[in-house]
Amino acid sequence: MNAPDAGQRKNPERMIPMGRLHGAFGVRGEVKLESYADPLRAIARYQPWTLRDARGNERLCEGAKVREGVKGLIAILPDVEDRDAADALRGTEILVPRSALPPPAPGEYYWIDLEGLRVVNLDGADFGVVSHLFNNGANDVLVAQGERERMIPFVQPAYVHGVDFDAGVVTVDWDADF
Template identity: 50%
Template structure:
């Protein structure tokens, strides 16, 4: 399901702070579970996509901490704060036939059952109860990603998502 137009990099999180004095960093992970980010190696750090190996990492409280190879002290770790953590798309396992990654939905056109076009999927986020499509068009719309009730069809070949959603919402 990977096409030429799909990004080569997939952002999984970012470095949010330093931890201790031995080069460890705090990691904001967008994977589920949060510690899952440690399963992907190497990480592509920052917009320059510099590959970095994770020397060690673990869950810590409600977050994740890691130490990258070559990062031996707090000063080196501080230089990484705010940098994105990405991987090559090819590092992701292929989704099952009934699954897809959020990144696969980004850029798809959203239309309702009456053919009204709302715009394109900018990104998604989770509320805990369900995921939400952020659709940018004539205005921003937040559409719950709830199969059957709201989401009627995802057509990757046609580049669209059909929804049961009132254009006034």
């Protein structure tokens, strides 16, 4: 896997996933919405959205309204007027340009910006590049893909000692044999 250069990582027009639609809610065209934003309802601020279906077809969505339901977020999308139209959106990704996000606070990172950075340990062993991150319920986990895959808790400073965007490197305290 080739690491993107710093310009590509921070490309303001790079589309990033911010949520997913999970099918109809009720009979009036409302849609169940999974948000990756923090707080969850903040997804409404990042419009217009690009909606990408399972086949890769994309369309622009402007003017979506988001409300909190008992079990999560509910969206009302323009031109979605009945249950069948809402259910047809099941699995659709919500994408926004990287430029729509506010700058992260000092010492914080957007996961998307870490993808493609080289991962090295304190002894200089190269673990490959960050392929992705995920949350396992206890903490965030950085996945480094090199000669093999390594999952490293993204806990600072215990395991992650530094992120240097200029050098394109994440430095970790992790045994090369683990």
